[in-house]
Amino acid sequence: MAAKATIKDVARLAEVSPSTVSRALRDNPRISEEVRQRVRKVAKALDFHPNQMARSLVKQETRIVGVLFAESAAASMGHPFYPAVLQGLGKVAGERRYHMLLSTGVENMSEEAAMRDLADSGYASGLICLSTLTTPAQSTGSITLPMVEIGHPLDPENSYYVDNDNLRAGYEATKYLLNCGHRRILFLGYDKRFMMMENRLKGFKQAMAEFGAPVMDDWIVPSRMIENVPDFAHLGEIFQADQHPTAVVSMDDPLSIGLNGFLLTLGLCVPGDVSIISFNNTQAGQYHSPALTSVDVHPRELGMHAMSLLLNIISGAVEKPTHINVPFTLIERDSVAPIAAE
Amino acid sequence: MAAKATIKDVARLAEVSPSTVSRALRDNPRISEEVRQRVRKVAKALDFHPNQMARSLVKQETRIVGVLFAESAAASMGHPFYPAVLQGLGKVAGERRYHMLLSTGVENMSEEAAMRDLADSGYASGLICLSTLTTPAQSTGSITLPMVEIGHPLDPENSYYVDNDNLRAGYEATKYLLNCGHRRILFLGYDKRFMMMENRLKGFKQAMAEFGAPVMDDWIVPSRMIENVPDFAHLGEIFQADQHPTAVVSMDDPLSIGLNGFLLTLGLCVPGDVSIISFNNTQAGQYHSPALTSVDVHPRELGMHAMSLLLNIISGAVEKPTHINVPFTLIERDSVAPIAAE
């Protein structure tokens, strides 16, 4: 009773050979119904569970997939986007009886190193990589595991990945403001480390051009994701000027909320004086007043699709580099208003 | 080059036996310096990494710990508390070269079932359990793995766990309001499924009693954690009454933010008409206006301590059921004001 029961224990008690036990438990048709029953009963009685390590060893596969976060998993978890992705990943992993192994980023470990670590550990049969950076692991080449990325990969032609159409998202968000009559629009939260930002900015410019609205470099203001601290001094100058922006496209809800607070100190109201359209549709944004109009990129779906794809690759159902595009949704709330007559 | 190098490949090229390779790579003192060097060089050249499955099989241990979330991991990740804990867990796991295996809650799988699943999988050498529920797995008995819980366990005497002193936290939060002159205080967000709520409520009552303030059952208003939807109809009645509460102890920032919005619709201001002291000190709460006065339970530290403890148990450094108490911090911001003269 003390030690865990092994297949041999079951075999002995059921008076068959270990191989028969193995087959019986896996419903191999070569085992008679009678023996199958007997084996099952004994297995249950002993609370026998096959040792996965032994199993994995001989089958040369595990039921584990590694999950790797771009920033050290640690840092990134602060933002609701990542937990939501994880939630999606977990849902389909669970359904297909897979486990997820987290890359527990040792502090200051590079993304690539973490990836190698996970791959080399031999525990995982595949990799999910949230490498949304523009300069991810260069030498991903020698990694032999099946891998799917969430976000835009460096080499789209040869990668499996799931993503939003961020160009389109940037375009639609901007167009929404333009349609409300805004022309002086600021782009907040540009972080050139993230590929998606490039694309959203591209969409922004495209929409602006289409409506003949001017794009000023000065009005593309950076802010690191996650930390979400824009350059308030700079923003102060911009918004205290006479011809200040009447609307902003903000890359993230927390950022928008911060901006809103800042504008308040300047005596500017949202959406009365400045409209904000935001991204990520977080809980905080919903509860905020005014409730934020925000683009939901559906992180949970991103996760679900990524995991499905990976598992299908592992099982051999998918062979060619595949790209899945998860649609976004623009959710209208109260932070955008038609431009006030001047 | 195609298949992964095994220890035998290394042995062949280094012209030694597999056992020597094994010993050389683990710095066994019985191997001469010369051979050690040679083996290392070959191993590096072949990019050899020992197969963890094989290793785990013979050593009867893995470098993986399972992490189990109370609610299906999925649902709970929505709240910033859990990612923060995960962050802490990951930090020390990474430092000690352990990996974390997530219980990817199959939908509707009970906490206990998920636990068994994780334990039975044989992948994990230990378990972290965020079982903050009041009625967790009853028959945790037959689980033989080392396990530490985060939150208050059912059987404190025989459990390893790390926790806040929630009674004290409830007490201090309430006292903070009482010291500001408040007496009509509402307790918002009671969720009897969580043990910590019981304790916080106990602390609340204790403080109230100490100041001779009345505690009314009606003013202990429940709300499920995570979903964070209180009964607004009920709250409406309470706050529209003549003698409405002048302050509330709220179990969660998102909940507080929701309450704030609701009070606004009633024409009540925070903290002018109603003060709020909150829990969890989330980003959303900081950015909110007014910025929330909130008690930080330091979820990251909870995670770090839990993982350290577990790893110490696994390594044999800790033997007796241990309890670690992580201090909380009351962070003063703008959502509490001294009571207005009536």
Next chain:
DNA sequence: TGCAGAAAGTCAAACGTTTGCACAGTTTGA
């Protein structure tokens, strides 16, 4: 009656390590 083939099991090798023991060669100590 003989024989093919199916049915139901058993055997043993294999997966890639680790590790107790054996062994050969070299020192050491008395």
Next chain:
DNA sequence: TCAAACTGTGCAAACGTTTGACTTTCTGCA
């Protein structure tokens, strides 16, 4: 001078499964 001890290495068993090949027994058919 010889036993004892030490050094450096190889052998082979073990960890707990899975699986291809093999054996035995039985069934049906010519």
